[in-house]
Amino acid sequence: MTQEITAKAHAKVNLHLGVGHVREDGYHELVTVFQSLSLYDVVRITPADVMGAGCVEKLQADAPGVPEDASNLAWKAAEAVAQRSGEQLSRVAIELRKGIPVAGGMAGGSADAAATLLAMNATLQRPLSEAVLLEIAAELGSDIPFTLLGETRVGTGRGEALTPLMSRGQYHWALAFSKQGLSTPEVFAKLDTMEREAHLSYEAVAQALMRADAQTLAEALHNDLQAAALSLRPDLRKVLNMGERAGALRGIVSGSGPTCAFLCADAESAQEVAAELGVYYRTATATGPAPGAELMEGSAWSI
Known part of the structure; x- marks a missing residue:
């Protein structure tokens, strides 16, 4: 074995x-x-x-x-x-x-x-x-x-x-990756120097997920860290603008960045956005929600 x-x-x-x-x-x-x-x-x-x-x-x-x-x-x-x-x-x-x-x-x-x-x-x-x-x-x-x-x-x-959290439907994403990473502690540290109000309510996202409505979800997407990430990496604004012009419903910095995630109406749209961004950046498409960590078929360990 x-x-x-x-x-x-x-x-x-x-x-x-x-x-x-x-x-x-x-x-x-x-x-x-x-x-x-x-x-x-x-x-x-x-x-x-x-x-x-x-x-x-x-x-x-x-x-x-x-x-x-x-x-x-x-x-x-x-x-x-x-x-x-x-x-x-x-x-x-x-x-x-x-x-x-x-x-x-x-x-x-x-x-x-x-x-x-x-x-x-x-x-x-x-x-x-x-x-x-x-x-x-x-x-x-x-x-x-x-x-x-x-x-x-x-x-x-x-x-x-x-x-x-209840999530109905499947959501399609185009992802644009950056060659240079961003340090999560650095992004949080930058955020702490900025005047802002924390946006803690996720009610709009929860309602959109219940309705399985990608357009409404796109409007509800929010990331308090995005302003700090864009301050450290202003070039990401160009990526977000390009993806939305290519047909994404909405682009957002993923977590602390620098990956930009674009919510799209369907799989075809996600492919089109990824293809257009792919001229300049490494890209991928993905769907959610997906499982957590999972063992792959064929794994075996004998004692």
């Missing part, structure tokens, strides 16, 4: 992102509506070749800018599962095949960590419960609990306290 566990790590888009004031712990109070997208990374776990300390022997990624050491969230996730399980585990190697842009505001690193939690759990003789995995996820990072569960959910606190 082949010892290999592979899992999909799905990207996210924030349909609404309201950012409150800085808390005593240094985090901002958030009210956000996450939606998982069909765009994904693949996380592959195999037995390591050599013995040594710790659970992870090595981590390799097929994209530049991804840390390949213990600072990577996927590495941390594997070690956390091993520690929480209390089992004597063989060391593993982790391979990341990236479809989600690095430092793109789509939770790629968090999604990789969530998929690693799921994949490592599949290697255990006594798998951890979903509740325990969610505890570990929240300890590792604010977006990881959502990327573990996926679908459409409201996040509060740091974004880790999640409530399911």
Whole structure:
């Protein structure tokens, strides 16, 4: 039997992102509506070749800018599962095949960590419960609990306290990626220097999702971080304008950026927008809502 566990790590888009004031712990109070997208990374776990300390022997990624050491969230996730399980585990190697842009505001690193939690759990003789995995996820990072569960959910606190949100219909997106990433802490720091009012109500988004109305949802999309991201990267205004002129219902900076996400009326429109933007930028299309982290068919781990 082949010892290999592979899992999909799905990207996210924030349909609404309201950012409150800085808390005593240094985090901002958030009210956000996450939606998982069909765009994904693949996380592959195999037995390591050599013995040594710790659970992870090595981590390799097929994209530049991804840390390949213990600072990577996927590495941390594997070690956390091993520690929480209390089992004597063989060391593993982790391979990341990236479809989600690095430092793109789509939770790629968090999604990789969530998929690693799921994949490592599949290697255990006594798998951890979903509740325990969610505890570990929240300890590792604010977006990881959502990327573990996926679908459409409201996040509060740091974004880790999640409530399911009814979402009818399927939504079509064109995505434009930037060669240069944006640091999430830098975007939040810039936001803190700006005069603004936090936009915390997501009622308009919730109503649009209930009605399965892409046009109404487009009008309701909101991101408090967008002004800060555009201040740091003024070139993103051009991307947003181009996508909307190409036929998107609305363009928005995804999370802390710099990826720009364009909600489109249908799959054909999303393809047209991606094709026009693709003359200048790397692009993709995606649909939502999608699942959270999921094991891929054919994964097996013998004890």
